[in-house]
Amino acid sequence: MAVNWFKYSSPASFYPLAGRLIPWFAAAAAVFTVIGLWIGFFVAPTDYQQGEAYRIIYIHVPAAWMSMFVYLVMAAYAALGIVFNTRLSGYMARALAPTGAMFTFVALWTGALWGRPMWGAWWVWDARLTSELILLFLYLGFIALHSAIDDPRRAARASGLLAIVGAVNVPIIYFSVQWWNTLHQGASISLTQAPSMAKTMLAGMLVMAVAAWCYTVAVALARVRCEILERERHADWIGDALARESRS
Amino acid sequence: MTDFLAMGGYAAYVWGSFGVTALLVLVEILLLRRRRRTLLRRAGRTKRNVSMGVET
Numbered sequence: 001m002a003v004n005w006f007k008y009s010s011p012a013s014f015y016p017l018a019g020r021l022i023p024w025f026a027a028a029a030a031v032f033t034v035i036g037l038w039i040g041f042f043v044a045p046t047d048y049q050q051g052e053a054y055r056i057i058y059i060h061v062p063a064a065w066m067s068m069f070v071y072l073v074m075a076a077y078a079a080l081g082i083v084f085n086t087r088l089s090g091y092m093a094r095a096l097a098p099t100g101a102m103f104t105f106v107a108l109w110t111g112a113l114w115g116r117p118m119w120g121a122w123w124v125w126d127a128r129l130t131s132e133l134i135l136l137f138l139y140l141g142f143i144a145l146h147s148a149i150d151d152p153r154r155a156a157r158a159s160g161l162l163a164i165v166g167a168v169n170v171p172i173i174y175f176s177v178q179w180w181n182t183l184h185q186g187a188s189i190s191l192t193q194a195p196s197m198a199k200t201m202l203a204g205m206l207v208m209a210v211a212a213w214c215y216t217v218a219v220a221l222a223r224v225r226c227e228i229l230e231r232e233r234h235a236d237w238i239g240d241a242l243a244r245e246s247r248s
Numbered sequence: 249m250t251d252f253l254a255m256g257g258y259a260a261y262v263w264g265s266f267g268v269t270a271l272l273v274l275v276e277i278l279l280l281r282r283r284r285r286t287l288l289r290r291a292g293r294t295k296r297n298v299s300m301g302v303e304t
Contacts, residue, residue, distance in 0.1 A: 041252075046256065051256040051257070051258060052255040052256035052257075052258050052262060053255070053256070053258035053261055053262060055255070055262050056261065056262060056265045059265050059266060059269050060265070063269070098276070099276065102272055102273075102276060105272070106268070106269050106272065109265070109268055109269075110265040110268075110269070113260075113261045113262075113264045113265045114261065114265070116261065117258055117261055215273070219276060219277070219280065222280050222284070223280060225284070226280065226283050226284055226287055229284075229287040229288070229291060230287060233287075233290070233291055238291060239291075242288070242291055242292075
């Protein structure tokens with residue numbers, strides 16, 4: 001079966017597709033959030049060392065995972081855009097950046113609120129925390145660089161290169177707890193070891209991670225539609241697409 | 249209920265985490281919605297399909 005992979009790389013065919021996908025991902029995000037919070041607060045037991053404070057994990061870990069994952073996806077779209085010269089890839093990279101930056105901020109914020117009662121400090125310059133802060137600056141740098149250049153193609157190329165180079169920071173964040181002596185604890189989940197936490201805690205965390213993922217897809221698709229509307233507003237197909245959507 | 253809200257003495261840390269996250273998610277959604285409405289209104293003006301009932 002021949003699949004035309006490039007069909008949906010054109011904004012004209014991607015715009016309506018994204019519009020149809022958004023409600024599904026948004027609904028899934030809402031459902032998984034409710035289930036995840038319910039497991040996290042009412043099913044999972046109190047931690048014997050950290051008491052109730054550990055429940056921050058249900059936000060902190062999914063947010064930290066998303067901050068790294070979204071960056072890699074953003075850098076991959078940027079690379080696609082530069083290699084194949086497709087406009088849509090650049091739009092996708094730009095659509096992901098604000099949400100990635102938000103998750104990075106959330107990871108840092110919840111980390112501070114968790115670190116204070118457990119370590120006695122809001123912030124320490126340890127490798128994990130510092131590299132995550134650099135990730136936030138990379139997101140902000142990407143957004144700022146893109147908006148600083150008026151020509152859209154050059155803006156996409158320059159910020160795309162920054163995104164690709166910055167991807168080197170992601171493995172540094174991930175492995176920082178192994179490479180250096182950090183105050184931050186090791187990985188919550190490892191592919192090579194059995195999980196060290198209670199099954200219900202793990203379940204709550206994974207469900208929240210799925211919710212964060214669905215949320216990111218929904219928001220990024222909604223933003224890429226705005227991006228398309230903004231850049232391609234003079235294209236002929238836009239009027240037809242809008243008319244078709246308002247009728248259905 | 250009061251016990252639940254107290255979070256074993258960690259209320260400020262736990263609710264500070266969940267509250268700020270919820271707020272940021274809400275703000276992101278509202279900003280996106282506003283941006284979309286503005287763009288649609290502008291598209292409606294330029295493409296003259298206001299008469300076709302494009303939402304504004």
